[in-house]
Amino acid sequence: MSASATTPPAQAGGAVSDTRGPDRRLGRYLVVPGILATIGLLVIYPVFFLITESFNLGDSGVFPPEEMGLDNYRNMIEDVQVLWNTAFVAGIATVMAILFGLLLAWILTRTAIPGRARLERLMELPYYMTPLVGALAWGVLAAPKTGLINQLARVFGATGDVVNIYSPWGIAWVMALFEGTVAFVMISASMKSMDPSMEESARVLGAGKLRVALTVTLPMILPGILSASIFVFAEMLSAFAAAFVLGIPSRFVVVTTAIWQSTSAYPPEYGRAAAMGLCLFVVLAVAIGSARFVLRKGSYATITGKAFRPRPLRLGARAWPMVLTCWAYLAFAVFLPMGALLLTSFQKFATVIVGDMRFTFDNYVSVFHQGAIASALKNSLILGLIVASIGSLLVGVLVWVIFRSRAPGRGLVEYVVMFPQAVPRLVFGLGLLWAWLIIPIPIYGTMWLLGIAYLTVLLPLGVRTLAGVVLQIDKSLEECARVCGASWSHQMRTVTLPLMRPGIVAAWLLIFISSVRELGASLFLMGPHSKVIGPAIVDAWLTASSELSAAMALVQTGVVFIAVIFLLRITRRYSGEPA
Amino acid sequence: MSESDARIEIKSLVVDYGEVRAVDDVSLSVGRGELVTLLGPSGCGKTTTLRSVAGLEDPTGGSIKLNGTTVYSAAERRNTPAEKRGVSMVFQSYAIWPHMTVFDNVAYGLKVRKMPAAEIKSNVMRVLDLVQMTEYADRPSSRLSGGQQQRVAVARAIAFSPDVLLFDEPLSNLDAKLRVSMRVELRELQKDLGITALYVTHDQEEALAISDRVIVMNAGKIEQIGTPEEIYRHPRTLFVADFVGNANVIRGKASGVPASGEVDFTTEGGITLRAVVGHAGAKGDAVALQAAYVDIFPAGRTDVPNAVKGSIHRRMFHGDFIQYVVDWPCGQLLVRRPPTDLFEEGSTVTVSFSAEHCVLL
Numbered sequence A: 001m002s003a004s005a006t007t008p009p010a011q012a013g014g015a016v017s018d019t020r021g022p023d024r025r026l027g028r029y030l031v032v033p034g035i036l037a038t039i040g041l042l043v044i045y046p047v048f049f050l051i052t053e054s055f056n057l058g059d060s061g062v063f064p065p066e067e068m069g070l071d072n073y074r075n076m077i078e079d080v081q082v083l084w085n086t087a088f089v090a091g092i093a094t095v096m097a098i099l100f101g102l103l104l105a106w107i108l109t110r111t112a113i114p115g116r117a118r119l120e121r122l123m124e125l126p127y128y129m130t131p132l133v134g135a136l137a138w139g140v141l142a143a144p145k146t147g148l149i150n151q152l153a154r155v156f157g158a159t160g161d162v163v164n165i166y167s168p169w170g171i172a173w174v175m176a177l178f179e180g181t182v183a184f185v186m187i188s189a190s191m192k193s194m195d196p197s198m199e200e201s202a203r204v205l206g207a208g209k210l211r212v213a214l215t216v217t218l219p220m221i222l223p224g225i226l227s228a229s230i231f232v233f234a235e236m237l238s239a240f241a242a243a244f245v246l247g248i249p250s251r252f253v254v255v256t257t258a259i260w261q262s263t264s265a266y267p268p269e270y271g272r273a274a275a276m277g278l279c280l281f282v283v284l285a286v287a288i289g290s291a292r293f294v295l296r297k298g299s300y301a302t303i304t305g306k307a308f309r310p311r312p313l314r315l316g317a318r319a320w321p322m323v324l325t326c327w328a329y330l331a332f333a334v335f336l337p338m339g340a341l342l343l344t345s346f347q348k349f350a351t352v353i354v355g356d357m358r359f360t361f362d363n364y365v366s367v368f369h370q371g372a373i374a375s376a377l378k379n380s381l382i383l384g385l386i387v388a389s390i391g392s393l394l395v396g397v398l399v400w401v402i403f404r405s406r407a408p409g410r411g412l413v414e415y416v417v418m419f420p421q422a423v424p425r426l427v428f429g430l431g432l433l434w435a436w437l438i439i440p441i442p443i444y445g446t447m448w449l450l451g452i453a454y455l456t457v458l459l460p461l462g463v464r465t466l467a468g469v470v471l472q473i474d475k476s477l478e479e480c481a482r483v484c485g486a487s488w489s490h491q492m493r494t495v496t497l498p499l500m501r502p503g504i505v506a507a508w509l510l511i512f513i514s515s516v517r518e519l520g521a522s523l524f525l526m527g528p529h530s531k532v533i534g535p536a537i538v539d540a541w542l543t544a545s546s547e548l549s550a551a552m553a554l555v556q557t558g559v560v561f562i563a564v565i566f567l568l569r570i571t572r573r574y575s576g577e578p579a
Numbered sequence B: 001m002s003e004s005d006a007r008i009e010i011k012s013l014v015v016d017y018g019e020v021r022a023v024d025d026v027s028l029s030v031g032r033g034e035l036v037t038l039l040g041p042s043g044c045g046k047t048t049t050l051r052s053v054a055g056l057e058d059p060t061g062g063s064i065k066l067n068g069t070t071v072y073s074a075a076e077r078r079n080t081p082a083e084k085r086g087v088s089m090v091f092q093s094y095a096i097w098p099h100m101t102v103f104d105n106v107a108y109g110l111k112v113r114k115m116p117a118a119e120i121k122s123n124v125m126r127v128l129d130l131v132q133m134t135e136y137a138d139r140p141s142s143r144l145s146g147g148q149q150q151r152v153a154v155a156r157a158i159a160f161s162p163d164v165l166l167f168d169e170p171l172s173n174l175d176a177k178l179r180v181s182m183r184v185e186l187r188e189l190q191k192d193l194g195i196t197a198l199y200v201t202h203d204q205e206e207a208l209a210i211s212d213r214v215i216v217m218n219a220g221k222i223e224q225i226g227t228p229e230e231i232y233r234h235p236r237t238l239f240v241a242d243f244v245g246n247a248n249v250i251r252g253k254a255s256g257v258p259a260s261g262e263v264d265f266t267t268e269g270g271i272t273l274r275a276v277v278g279h280a281g282a283k284g285d286a287v288a289l290q291a292a293y294v295d296i297f298p299a300g301r302t303d304v305p306n307a308v309k310g311s312i313h314r315r316m317f318h319g320d321f322i323q324y325v326v327d328w329p330c331g332q333l334l335v336r337r338p339p340t341d342l343f344e345e346g347s348t349v350t351v352s353f354s355a356e357h358c359v360l361l
Helices: A002-006 A022-054 A071-110 A116-122 A131-142 A148-155 A168-192 A196-204 A209-237 A241-247 A255-264 A270-297 A316-345 A362-369 A371-403 A410-422 A425-438 A447-472 A475-483 A488-516 A520-525 A533-543 A546-575 B046-054 B102-112 B117-130 B146-159 B176-193 B204-210 B228-233 B238-243
Strands: B006-017 B020-031 B035-039 B061-066 B069-073 B087-090 B164-168 B196-201 B213-218 B221-226 B247-254 B262-267 B272-277 B286-290 B295-298 B308-317 B322-328 B331-337 B348-352
Touching (some): A022 A371, A071 A116, A071 A209, A071 A255, A116 A316, A131 A241, A131 A316, A131 A533, A168 A209, A241 A255, A255 A425, A316 A546, A362 A546, A371 A533, A410 A447, A425 A447, A447 A488, A447 A520, A475 B087, B020 B046, B020 B196, B020 B221, B102 B117, B176 B204, B221 B228, B247 B272
Parallel strands (some): B035 B213
Antiparallel strands (some): B213 B221, B262 B272, B308 B348
């Protein structure tokens, strides 16, 4: 060894060329403006049209507008009932969702209950159920008269209906069930990031359990709860599916369904829709901004970013109510709705008395064979595959540029890429509608437009997923490869990309899942020859039957769940290994 | 050391991070087979200097030569990329690639150099043997302890026989016991293989133990360069005296500041000590006295140099030594004595130290 150690390899002596020469610098200065121009076009251009349209008082199909003014905004005052409805539903739904989330987070992070690990994993399930599926299912479960719950109650002697899901409270209930898991994830994150020694030291200093909870624990997790509340509230404001399925039959209209109504009215009131959409966007941007601010300002707990596992409370026999609570949540959010849909999907005529049910496979035959529905399913799958593949590739490049390169302007890239996150899907779809209607390239009504829209609105999701993985890759892992003599491309191939792979796969799956269940943006963008499954379910529900829409929803959910299983496998395999 | 013998030569290196000057006019050289340590507190620019040698920074000014070849020069606008410098580096985080086995980690630099497979295998096994990790060759590197990762990192760094080895705080993530034994092993390895090394640490004990020469840095500048003994015995600045060893700094005024030899030093406490002028250009307003160089006698001794009366304020038993805090006319004096030298707290004593250990700053 000593002989070879003293023989100097010719590397340092020979090569003195500077590969950071002008050509690479030039590349560095071109990449960022290129990305900014592309993403900017995809993101800013539709928003620009939205703004223009909201001031358009003339024929909404003509651009530039013949007559402009503030009337669309002024008219919103007449829609005060809609605004009040929206705030009411979102408000009570947020309170419910936060209560669910807080209770579940406390049980699953702070108490020792049997089967805790499995329950914690199952809590992800509601997140992958679409609100549309949930709303359809709860329609079956709790509709007045025919709802299964009401039928059951009558067997036990109830007169009239015990529950009515076609009401503001019903809408809020369904929304809360599905946002509850989001609140759970956010709140339990802030609970886990709290060092248990903070509570222990208060105990040692003589404070009782209640005092510790009020003076130490609560202040520490309050920012987490607060930011979760704001975030969930923002999601509720822009939610469409539940308000649509459960609100339209009882003529209960919120902002999102009002936007849909004004675009599908004759003649369409695009100006009104755009003005409402923009206001929603502004409210949402403020809400999300303040949620971030709250979390950053008050996050004593997350300073270290380290996850703690505080010693769980031993509850003994008192653990069973806790276990029951968790399973009850899962039952309401996942098992009951799925069961109800399954039952409905096999029926010839839905919503009949349980004793008179007639069963059939016809609905599934229709899903796979009836031209329009089968092609919607096929289109969704194809779009999912293509968007996920292109998207994950794009996400890989973007994340590398944003978090690993030293290119000037990379901060701006992050901002622009993440921007669609702040725009409600429905509103973004509306903007894209005009943006591409007016442009002379004939892609409106084709799969191309849907593909572009999906890519734009799903990029933030992909970037967030992969960034989490990339930020954990220590920079010295890459530097070490260079010092060992690897060129940039060799280092990318042998070190960076293999380490990024689990993140890229996860991003692929998440984008695929989100594409298949996309509804908000698709509503306005699909054409007669480019149907996709989400809006097709809505169509089937509006025009055909709830049995058929149940079968379609189940097939859609099945596809999503298969992808979720792969996702969970991959994340579990890699999360076991320290990076 | 002659110019041609220098493996690493840094001249007037300047590195700026935006407004902050991380490295400010640093010049140094490392000879063949020499281990030189950059020692200083965090943020003193030592790691930035090291990374500039590796080619992982974009310096602002100066030049760096490796083996006589310029790899960085502000004047020539040259900055050879890291992979073309033929240096190797052990990172503070070890930077062991978790998706590769131990063997693949160590073989990386050899594979990059397109060495034949058989040769790669024999080389990898040889260096793994040097760090006693042979039986772990096929293990996934994500399942190694900290100490094992450290060994793999060293094996990987020496596998392709680099001209120069750079160490960025390689031992700082190990626990105390392991750190001391790895220190010995690293030094053995470096001596046996004749490796030229630049080593960064903030641990003064480690720096003194492992180095041929130590460079003390502070706020981006070099404070002093010397052998470990010189640095310890004759600190030149207040900073070095404070950072290296456990020196007492006594303020006062020297009778004059000659280029060398001994002078009288009058302390602020009003006593006069004999002190040595360690280097030309001393300011003459303070002396440094390492705690280990002070003797303690029962009260009344006058036949010893710099004999001053004091009393034992506190005694702390450390095992290998006893640390005394002695009240004396200049405040409190730290003294370290072997565990056999026992004095009771409160007893009056005479402290003494020779003039050559009382260094004028």
